[in-house]
Amino acid sequence: MNTKSLKILESLAKEASMKGVVKREVSIEAVRRVIRALYRLGIADFWTVTSNSGEYIIDVFKIMLTLLEKGIVERKDKDMLTLTNKGIQLAQEDLKFKHKDFFTCKSCSGKTIVIKGKFLEIYKKYSKIVSNRPKVKYEYDQAPIHPQDAINRMVFLYEKGDLEGKEIILLGDDDLVSLAISLTKLPERVAILDVDDELLSFIKKVSEKEELNIEVIKHDLRHPLPENLAGSFDVFFTDPPDTLWGLILFVSRGVESLRKDIRGVGYFCMTHADCPLERWRRVLDAVLKMGMVPTDIIHDFNTYVDLDVSSEDYVTEGIGKYFSPPKAPWYKSSLIRIEKAGELKPYIEGEMKGEELYDYLLI
């Protein structure tokens, strides 16, 4: 990066680090990426810019306040944000942004796989079934994905060879992935653990009606797995709370669920918006320590449909005071596939307290 733009970004990052409430040192690169997102999007709301930048939302917030203050960004129609002439000049002349085109594949939206053929039939059936799903419960940190992405997950598992004849466990399933994979009739066994009675009874009802034979078990993942489930699955799937200990705990329980005599596979999801790279590093370090290794990381694989942005850390930082809630889905996560490559050993083996689990500000 040339010295001039480095200096500009450095000074913006320094100012941004003093904005908001949460103490964070905003990186130079985060400032650059927020400006790039704005440049490419043209005009967008705060949530879309956050998503497109791939940066931690707390940082994006601090940066946006700074860019607004400096006249680099301006508001249009209250909630839409766009670069000013000064901002465009900075983007083009200093940061050397030129093209605005997006090169992410439109056929698969960058997810690497497509829903087609037999799986299109399953998608139709699945969509119909889940249209009657129970309401989202925030007290359990539920945040369901778009139904299409549940099918995308199923197709991804299929393509990787993680579906046919496999014994699969879902650790938490407000995304109803258990139904998506069971409807294919390809797995040997599907079990789900969740705390939400209403969700469990919905899945059970569908399972009975469609003869899916899903094992539905009420379990709070803060406790170790029931003894008869530990060490008995080939594949686990989980979409944990995006906190440090939420991620490590859910993946730990996943690793606990895997049988030790075959090369088991796990899937989990992790965002950039709620999970800074430092936390990614700690989580992936825990993954390696558990005897597993990431084989695939697909950016923005999952889109979450819920528009609630009342989570405690957003409120603490004061985001809602400046930006209205999103009007369209914006929250996305990467899909991470991990595979056994050493001796399996869950990072967390005993009980886990609730507080750490929902501390979104612990990096």
Place this chain on the structure above:
Amino acid sequence: MNTKSLKILESLAKEASMKGVVKREVSIEAVRRVIRALYRLGIADFWTVTSNSGEYIIDVFKIMLTLLEKGIVERKDKDMLTLTNKGIQLAQEDLKFKHKDFFTCKSCSGKTIVIKGKFLEIYKKYSKIVSNRPKVKYEYDQAPIHPQDAINRMVFLYEKGDLEGKEIILLGDDDLVSLAISLTKLPERVAILDVDDELLSFIKKVSEKEELNIEVIKHDLRHPLPENLAGSFDVFFTDPPDTLWGLILFVSRGVESLRKDIRGVGYFCMTHADCPLERWRRVLDAVLKMGMVPTDIIHDFNTYVDLDVSSEDYVTEGIGKYFSPPKAPWYKSSLIRIEKAGELKPYIEGEMKGEELYDYLLI
């Protein structure tokens, strides 16, 4: 997995572990994946099955000898392999394989991005230029990718925001990625290090003719970076030898090249065919220890065009005695993007001996 198929696979894995020359314990899952690859492909040569299975070639070889011996696989036209009726029965009835369709996106071949618009022009220009490239030199472990994949790499970097205004270093560049990215005129600076005089002078010549201003430096990566290059780049790209120490060394030099005051980014490539998951785990552990974290892992992003299979480990294992060389490109690697998420510290800082670098059998 049901007990019956587990027992069958277990016994095949045990037999496979005794085949060939290299001592390796073949995993149950590797056997399953080789059978699945054969089932889905219908009929294919050894190299295509290896690639499609995503397994370590030494394991695939041992498994294939076992499957041939057991009458699960048979040869057609000397070099083509296919499941026998017994094999199909095993695949369908025990392992529960059903569909044969591939769901990898055809538009992007699962690479997440597509070449289009302005970058299509660059692809055309690039193809013309590289058609005159110097011949591949095996003494430097060169293995160039398909020209299209050099452009795919460029597009991927662009999409991630790792191109515009960036100072980029290529650590080894028999893939000629330096030309692909320089032709966009988007980076602030492009430098390449390589040991191959002929390659360097080719890049230099093109750079002068096209006014690309590429810095071309002769350097053997077994030595630490020249002092004036260390700590001065935003992004590095490298496609190392797929050995444990080749991978760790090249990424270490990459980390050494990054400036410490911004959140630098690195790219490297790693195969499954030459690099078992245990080695993946050691390499990614080194990545984390160097202060970086993987953000994207795209399976089979790169296809290598060269058909040479005379590498020492293949010869040691005796693969050539059973299977003729490939007739079409089969060798692929994952693209791995890593980003700074802690304090940068190269895993290897001093000199590195050559022997370890080319030990393909060290896990």
